[in-house]
Amino acid sequence: MELTRLRGFRDLIGADASAMSLVEERARVLAERYSMKEVRIPVLERTQLYQRSTGETSDIVEKQMYTFADRDEGETVVALRPEGTPGVVRAYIEAGLDRTDPEQRLFYSGPMFRRERPQKGRYRQFYQFGVEVFGRPDAACDAEILIMIDELCRDLKVPFTMEINSIGDQKCRPAFREALVQWGRAHWDALCDDCHNRIDRNPLRLLDCKIDAKLTESAPKSLDYLCGECRAHFDTVKELLIAANVQFIVNPRMVRGLDYYTRTAFEVMAGGLGAQSTVVAGGRYDGLVETMGGAAVAGIGFAIGIDRMALALQAAGLAPAAAPDAAIIAMGPAATRHAIVVARNLREANLNVEMLSPERKMKALLARASKIGARAAVIIGDDEIARGVVQVRDLKHSTQREVTVAEAARAIAAAGKE
Numbered sequence: 001m002e003l004t005r006l007r008g009f010r011d012l013i014g015a016d017a018s019a020m021s022l023v024e025e026r027a028r029v030l031a032e033r034y035s036m037k038e039v040r041i042p043v044l045e046r047t048q049l050y051q052r053s054t055g056e057t058s059d060i061v062e063k064q065m066y067t068f069a070d071r072d073e074g075e076t077v078v079a080l081r082p083e084g085t086p087g088v089v090r091a092y093i094e095a096g097l098d099r100t101d102p103e104q105r106l107f108y109s110g111p112m113f114r115r116e117r118p119q120k121g122r123y124r125q126f127y128q129f130g131v132e133v134f135g136r137p138d139a140a141c142d143a144e145i146l147i148m149i150d151e152l153c154r155d156l157k158v159p160f161t162m163e164i165n166s167i168g169d170q171k172c173r174p175a176f177r178e179a180l181v182q183w184g185r186a187h188w189d190a191l192c193d194d195c196h197n198r199i200d201r202n203p204l205r206l207l208d209c210k211i212d213a214k215l216t217e218s219a220p221k222s223l224d225y226l227c228g229e230c231r232a233h234f235d236t237v238k239e240l241l242i243a244a245n246v247q248f249i250v251n252p253r254m255v256r257g258l259d260y261y262t263r264t265a266f267e268v269m270a271g272g273l274g275a276q277s278t279v280v281a282g283g284r285y286d287g288l289v290e291t292m293g294g295a296a297v298a299g300i301g302f303a304i305g306i307d308r309m310a311l312a313l314q315a316a317g318l319a320p321a322a323a324p325d326a327a328i329i330a331m332g333p334a335a336t337r338h339a340i341v342v343a344r345n346l347r348e349a350n351l352n353v354e355m356l357s358p359e360r361k362m363k364a365l366l367a368r369a370s371k372i373g374a375r376a377a378v379i380i381g382d383d384e385i386a387r388g389v390v391q392v393r394d395l396k397h398s399t400q401r402e403v404t405v406a407e408a409a410r411a412i413a414a415a416g417k418e
């Protein structure tokens with residue numbers, strides 16, 4: 001086959017797709033319980049949008065965007081969205097909400113595109129479920145967001161750890177930045193080439209040096225540079241998390257790779273994923289709405305990496321395979337007409353039912369019923385029609401019962417139980 005899929009792009013068939021849907025559905029239910037409203041935004045935006053928000057010196061903008069000149073008159077340079085936050089902020093400003101109704105709690109879900117080196121848990125098209133809350137500069141909002149993430153991970157039952165940090169604000173970050181530049185210069189020879197580039201362009205990222213994680217232990221920590229307000233904010237966040245019984249670790253080396261963050265930043269790691277273990281990440285971005293031309297409105301949000309969360313569920317055996325309750329087997333044309341109605345009635349009784357081909361032999365059909373994981377086979381022949389009954393075969397215990405059509409749903413529900 002020549003027309004294969006592109007590197008880093010995935011086809012998700014059956015169980016892999018359902019594990020993703022499961023994550024998405026649970027997140028949606030939770031978002032609604034947290035009084036959030038859905039927002040749908042375009043997949044294609046101006047490249048400039050990401051340059052202005054995600055940041056010129058971020059890996060995403062520097063090297064990972066799928067960007068091209070559109071063939072319209074002005075040849076607008078556009079990009080497939082690498083993340084959802086900039087588009088949501090743009091939509092928020094463009095709808096005038098920053099001025100008319102600034103307090104908004106929004107969620108979104110959909111594909112994102114980054115031209116990264118593919119590996120397990122890292123894809124070029126991946127899916128995020130994101131949340132953005134505007135107009136809430138208070139620490140209680142940070143805590144609520146983190147409690148929501150904690151609740152989601154508990155609901156999904158994945159083993160996880162939550163790390164939080166504060167990276168300060170426009171007032172105190174410059175001193176931290178400067179301290180990192182000084183430290184970087186002092187350790188120049190030990191740092192990698194990437195870090196040499198980062199020293200002037202984006203010194204916070206020195207803390208992400210993958211080559212020598214040990215070295216960064218001696219680097220300045222953001223928490224030591226926080227101004228009074230940022231420190232009080234962070235203390236309140238921690239206090240509220242403790243009150244809500246949320247387990248977290250303060251990781252003073254976490255800086256996040258996107259430029260817009262202020263104050264609280266966080267990442268959640270799940271087990272069973274190898275190197276790409278961060279399943280949820282986000283933080284506060286109080287200056288972003290203003291930077292992008294809106295009013296001075298605070299913001300905070302996060303995104304769940306749906307692909308990774310689904311992999312974590314599958315690794316822990318927590319993504320149940322969907323299987324029908326019953327396979328319907330009809331023997332002959334009259335039985336087929338009858339069986340199609342029985343199948344429909346069973347579905348109306350909320351059972352998951354697959355009608356098998358009436359053109360195959362009983363042995364092959366029973367094998368098929370087992371293969372698709374059905375708990376029961378409902379067998380209907382001319383004799384059954386005449387007597388108003390069906391045979392319900394428990395495929396796990398290899399037992400068979402004759403029941404009236406009216407009793408079939410209950411017999412199927414009981415099949416396969418211990």
Ligand code: HAM
Pocket residue numbers: 082083084085114116121122123124125126127128130131132278279280281282283300301302303304305306307308
């Ligand atoms: P991010 O850390 O770039 O943040 O991505 C969030 C999550 O998306 C990651 O933790 C990971 O689970 C998933 N993810 C990222 N890249 C890939 C990839 N190539 N393959 C698979 N999964 C991936 C953001 O995107 C921010 N917009 C989050 C945010 C919202 N901050 C505030 N509001």
